[in-house]
Amino acid sequence: MKQRTLALALAPFLLAAPSVAGATTGSAALAVAVDGELAELVAQEAAAAKDRAIDALWERSLELRDAASLGEDGELDRALDALLGQDTAATGLGPKAIILLSAARLLGDEPDLRVLVHALQPWIGAADDEVALAVATIFKNPVFRGFRPDRDALVDDLLGVAEDAARSPRIRLAHAEAAHVNGSRQQKSAALHEMDAFLESSDAKLRALGALTLAGAKARPIEGRLARELGVLAKIPDATGELAESYLERERLREHLNRKVKEARRKNEQAPAELAEFDEVLRMIEALHLEGGKVKREDLLAAAMDGMLRWMDPHSSYMSSEVYAKFFQDLEAEYSGIGAYVNEDPDNGLFTIIRPIYSGPAYRAGLKTDDKIVRIDDWPTLGEPVDEIIKRLKGKPGTSVTLYVWRRGMDGELIDRPTEDMAVTVERASIEIPSGSSQLLPGGIALLELDTFSKKAMQDLRREIVDMKKHGMRGLILDMRANSGGLLTQAREVAELFLPPGERVVSTEGRGRDPEVLETHDEPIVPPEVPVVILTGRFTASAAEIVSGALQDHHRAELVGKRTFGKGSVQQLLPVLYEQLEDVFSDENRNGYWDTWEPIKVDRDGDGEVDYAPRIKLTIAKYLLPSGRSIHRELDEEGNILSEGGVEPDYLVDVAPLERWRYDELRRIDDDVTNYVDDNWADNRELFSHLAVNDGKDFALYPNAETFYQSLSTTLSHDDVRRRVRAEVRRRVQDDRGAEFPRGDFVEDVQVQKAIQVVLDKLGESPSDVTEYGLVFDFEELAQAGQPRTDDLASLGRSNRNLDRARALILEARNGGSSLSKEELDEVLSILEGIEKN
DSSP states (O other), rough: OOOOOOOHHHHHHHHHHHHHHHHHHTTTTTSSSSSSSHHHHHHHHHHHHSSSOOOHHHHHHHHHHHHGGGSSTHHHHHHHHHTTTTOOOOOOHHHHHHHHHHHHHHHHSSSOHHHHHEEEHGGGTOSSSHHHHHHHHTTGGGGGOOOOOOOHHHHHHHHHHHHHHTTTTHHHHHHHHHHHHHHOOHHHHHHHHHHHHTTTOSHHHHHHHHHHHHTTTOOOOOOOHHHHHHHHHSSSSHHHHHHHHHHHHHHHHHHHHHHHHHHHHHHHHTTTTTHHHHHHHHHHHHHHHHTTTSSOHOOOOOOOHHHHHHHHHHHHHEEEEHHHHHHHHHHHHHHEEEEEEEEEETTTTTTEEEEEEESSSSTTTTTOTTEEEEEEEEEETOOOOHHHEEEEEETTTHHHHHHHHHHSSSSSGGGGGGGGGGEEEEOOOEEOOOOOSSSETTTTTTEEEOOBBBBHHHHHHHHHHHHHHHHTTOOOEEEEEOOOOOOOHHHHHHEEEEETTEEEEEEEEEEEEEEEEEEOOOOOSOOTHHHHHHHEEOHHHTTHHHHHHHHHTTSSSSSESSOOOOEEEEEEEEEHHHHHHHHHHHHHTOOOSSTTTEEEETTTTOSSSOOOOOOOEEEEEEEEOTSOOOOEEOOOSSOOEEEEEOOOOSOOOOOOOOOHHHHHHHHTTTTHHHHHHHHHTTSSSSHHHEEEHOOOOOOSTTTTTTHHHHHHSSSSOHHHHHHHHHHHHHHHHHHTTOOOOOOOTTTTHHHHHHHHHHHHHHEEEEOGGGGGHHHHHHHHHHHHHHOOTTTTGGGGGGGGGGGGHHHHHHIIIIIIIISSOOOHHHHHHHHHHHHHOO
């Protein structure tokens, strides 16, 4: 999975915003309370709000809310709270900005009502009717009933506008409704009096407004005069009539619900109270929900079980038969098929080969990255679900499948009517999904990428290390920035490649369970004199964190990059009603799961496919690293971070975000770059193969580079275009040579460059000693990136085994290796001595 920075992911969102670019400078003063890219986004949106219509602010608040998934948990809410909580005189926030930010915050978790009321209350009854109406609309949210201690004063302000005869009826009724929603009994009565006054009016328009407001606020049962007025309005063929009819329909549904509830209660008199309540909710959904007639009961039950588990913790979950089958296959890292990563192309909806597995039959048959499979045998794929297409590609090893392949540049009509010269026959085989990729970098440094801890992770990594040693490996970089974990046993076996026998890798601590300790058994294959660096990032999780932390604790590896995810809990996979629900099949290839060509012995539902019993993934313990530290991120009930968790790198190296305009411009020239490489490929194949490895950051080395650059009419720099062209060249070259490049690229990737520097430093050398690095490294930037940690020295003393190491680091720092003052270092040493005495 490609890593993208938050700024890159947010770029299309920001670029869609009118006036944001022009507001950037002004927004700088707004992003003062919370650091980070989401905070900057919030500030920019606030600055741009003044130029938007009120109606557009509601839609924009939803889009702003969507950005929450791109940051850390709670990061967007913290940024919104920080800005809304400031003095508007200092920030210059206008009413539209406050409306936008408040609407977005109310869509988040547990909004701070004091902050919202502080920001919104001054604008109650604003002179601008649209602003006043928007603020009243926000205060209609019943969440404000929980506001303390000055809710009465807030509602009195709303009632003041509702009772102001000088204001328009629309404004008065909106404020009356907001007061009724949130007021005390006495205040509700006053608000109801105002709404009733409109319903009793002799003016038909005022009566209509009163009736719609009363019905919308659910202030009275829809009966008598209110029902009659809504009945008249419902006959009008416009939006007002549709709204009135919806209120009448809601009342009919309420009456229907009451009947259903009474029936359900009669049926459930014999059931336990808890199950009766659950069954009643289930029946309500099926009978009354808008989509209740479409959803399957088993899906609702699965969602309920998953909800229970996820309520316990974020990592426990319910797996349906289909989800478990995919989960199991991912861990097994093998299947029978054509051997390719596939998905739907979002630009045209065509089923696309994202990249062939270079050891697989699809690549041997000539299939390449970006090929479109438009037909399988006689079955067109256009418009078909991806899962269904994948099923048809899989099959018994040795069987053949004919694929019709469309490529860019072909006649578009051939997508629907492929010809026989587009046909490619592929013989299916057992496919092993690679755990990662590798490259021997200049200076004898092995770059090994490990993407997952599948059951073959150690085996794949061992094979690559042995091969690298044969080719002169002197140092090793293990890239786990995109590794989200996997099998715990594989974590131990991977650590065993680096650590001597008898070293602890990880232990577990759980409820009512004896601690489990995993230690190394075999001799390492990486010699102790070979320096090791591990690249980590925010997506490094679980088993990958265990290996990173264990090698760090044992001082066998230095970590470079960013703090890891912080997933340090143990999940056990447990079957649910296995005997009753699991189908039985003949596992002819003994891989542990059903392949579509294997015979079924027991098919309980007769669908011709093996259905697994559901599983639950249940958190049962937490991991502890060799030093005793936990990597698990812990939150309180309100979602506040109690412990950051994760593993902190020895060298913190962040990646500068890509500006939104640059991202947009790079997307614009995508097709031009692809065409440029296509046009120049045949005559420059050998040149491109060299440039893919190292182009010296010299765009002039590419054929007709300046002519191509001028043709783009772009604001991008030459180097921006060079990077994009080289990325496309690397994609083409890896297809051509049948071997994937690691994502980490020493020409462009500053984290990889820092790792190289650390390895060479351990060897008593410098990147400037290696010609290839001297061409492309920015040594000034590298010197500033990732200074060694000194703030964590005291934590090393938490176990006796690290006391000597901590002292050695402090002495080294005293001799000039640290920026800490002598007094600070003495304080750390005192802490360590206290730990030793205890």
